[in-house]
Amino acid sequence: MAINLNYLQRCPSFDAAFGRGYGEEVDWCQKTAAQGGLHVAVPNLFVEHRGGASFGSDEKWRRIAQNNALIARRYPKYDPMVQRFIANDPLxxxxxxxxxxxxxxxxxxxxxxxxxxxxxxxxxxxxxxxxxxxxxxxxxxxxxxxxxxxxxxxxxxxxxxxxxxxxxxxxxxxxxxxxxxxxxxxxxxxxxxxxxxxxxxxxxxxxxxxxxxxxxxxxxxxxxxxxxxxxxxxxxxxxxxxxxxxxxxxxxxxxxxxxxxxxxxxxxxxxxxxxxxxxxxxxxxxxxxxxxxxxxxxxxHPHKLTKLVPKVAPPQNDRTVIGVLGNIGPQKGAAVLQAASRLLRDTPNAELVLLGRIDPAFRLSSGTICHGNYDLEDIPFLIRRYGINIWFIPSIWPETFSYTTHESLATGLPVISFDLGAQGEAVTAAPNGHIVPMKGARSDTASLAARVIQTAIALRAQTG
Missing domain, CATH: 3.40.50 (Rossmann fold)
Structure with missing residues (x-):
């Protein structure tokens, strides 16, 4: 701390009430501030304080507690002033x-x-x-x-x-x-x-x-x-x-x-x-x-999955259970998912399970399971729990990579995607991938959803 000579002459010593240390410089600064002194920081000046050996640990914390209490009694506005300084963070x-x-x-x-x-x-x-x-x-x-x-x-x-x-x-x-x-x-x-x-x-x-x-x-x-x-x-x-x-x-x-x-x-x-x-x-x-x-x-430079998703044996059931991974907003195909959910209400032995959430602006039918958030390591258990035997990637924008597509493919179950973006690229290249055309076909959400459901039912019939 550099001290102006004028204020040093006005207040030439620290208060002995603080003993051997802690809080005495705060007391001095508060006294000089009351006399019109202005405390400033000099950002381009660096002074190193290396080490500390004035007190043992027990004495240090005892003195800090005692002297902080003394500062609080003398200057009740000091601590709120410090908190405002921290919040404003001018330095x-x-x-x-x-x-x-x-x-x-x-x-x-x-x-x-x-x-x-x-x-x-x-x-x-x-x-x-x-x-x-x-x-x-x-x-x-x-x-x-x-x-x-x-x-x-x-x-x-x-x-x-x-x-x-x-x-x-x-x-x-x-x-x-x-x-x-x-x-x-x-x-x-x-x-x-x-x-x-x-x-x-x-x-x-x-x-x-x-x-x-x-x-x-x-x-x-x-x-x-x-x-x-x-x-x-x-x-x-x-x-x-x-x-x-x-x-x-x-x-x-x-x-x-x-x-x-x-x-x-x-x-x-x-x-x-x-x-x-x-x-x-x-x-x-x-x-x-x-x-x-x-x-x-x-x-x-394709991404690598942060966690490995194991291959899973298809559940033994006689239903077509379409699973969707992730949180689904408009660009992720929420409208298509909503349409598929409604169509599946009247489709026997077929259902939809969302492992994630959907944008609140879209509503899924009462027969659709919306599991909510999940961890990657839970996917094998959730496949067995809900009987998921086919994955669907509903995204309608050309994704730049799509983690959920690669996670779905890694399970070994059939995966359906539209023919666009990185998701379409990955599904096309995978042996368990199946493409539903979007380009050059009717692209209204009901038509897209109907083609996905038809593809899923056909795949389920082929694989048993």
Whole structure:
């Protein structure tokens, strides 16, 4: 603590009531503050306090308790003031800068990974967690978009994590300049209020550094990150001239952003990328369709299942029991599942079991079992419990990988999927996979559901 000479002369000593230590500097600061003194932090000054040997452990904690009580009696507003300081955290920026500088000083860290992520969870978040767990040393930065503040900065060090939030992207950019060796890894930024300006920001952060663009979804291609149109259907990669409202965006001031403007903004980032990483061949084809100039920089790296799902013997029953894995929202095929549920009410010896949940906007018939959340290791038990003998992947968007598809296939039971996306790619390649055409066929939900049920019943008749 550096002390102004004027206040040192006014208050030249610590209060002896505090004995040999703990709390005496707080008392001195409160007295000088009452005399008009201002206490400030100097972020660019670093003083190390190495070790502590003034007291034994028992005496230390006894003195802390006694002297804290004395501070509370003398200055009853002090503790609430400290709590407000902690809540407001005015020193978060210098602490983040210090943590970043520490990472940059690590000799065994070739470069610091800077992940661009969102706050929505899901597969992209699971992928990020796995990447972070594999780091050695535990050193990384996460710039997270779509939360309460525009950007949450998380600096992970071997000694802990420092986190701060801001709406000022220029401040984030200045912070990132502390890292002289960094690799920017775009994972997902869905949820940002003005996403068309993000590619330029990412490009500046990645200036003269390495940049990877990952396709966990299709946000770099369209604001509709699932590529679904306004009517909820998939008809391929939309051309830049598309005026479908699902493929348009708006700035924070309300200005409309066309798909052509979107592609121009994100296209510059795609051109700057050292690598464009996709997780299926189908995603590679879609990325090339939108950005053909990236063809030679696209790498296909399929995910690996985080946990092995064992092969399961088909249950011995005379029913067709269609199982669905995962939480099902609109893009995951909730409308198709709803239609199938209703059709199965009047279909003898056939039923539907959802291991997961469905969007509350959709209702399943009373005869459909909705199990709720599950753990992967429970799948063999749940197959036997409900008699599931066929899986159905209801997703209607071209998924970039689809963990649930690979988990279903791993059980060895027949798996039905539509002919699109990574899910269709995986099911087509698997010996226990069966495709129901969506392209070039009637794609209303009732027709799709009816074809799935017909396929499932036929498969059950073949396998017995």
């Amino acid at each position: 978060v920026t210098p602490r983040l800068a210090l943590a970043l500088a520490y990472l940059d000083s690590l000799d065994d860290l070739h470069e610091t990974p800077v992940f661009i992520a969102h706050t929505m969870g899901g597969g992209a978040e699971n992928y990020l967690k796995a990447r972070l767990e594999a780091l050695s040393p535990a050193a990384a930065v996460i710039l997270r978009f779509g939360g309460a503040a525009r950007c949450q900065v998380e600096v992970l060090t071997p000694n802990g994590t420092t986190t701060g939030q801001t709406n000022d992207l220029d401040a984030v950019e200045r912070l990132m300049q502390v890292l002289n060796r960094r690799r920017i890894i775009y994972s997902c930024a869905v949820g940002d209020p003005d996403p068309v300006e993000l590619p330029d920001f990412f490009a500046r952060v990645a200036q003269d550094q390495h940049l990877d663009v990952l396709f966990h979804d299709y946000f770099p291609i369209s604001p509709s990150y699932t590529l679904l149109n306004r009517d909820g259907t998939y008809r391929g990669v939309p051309p830049p001239s598309s005026d479908d409202s699902a493929h348009c965006s708006r700035r924070m001031d309300g200005t409309k952003v066309s798909l052509e403007e979107w592609r121009h903004a994100w296209g510059k980032l795609m051109q700057q990328a050292d690598r464009v990483i996709v997780f299926s061949k189908d995603s590679r084809a879609l990325a090339i369709s939108a950005y053909p100039e990236t063809r030679h920089r696209i790498e296909v």
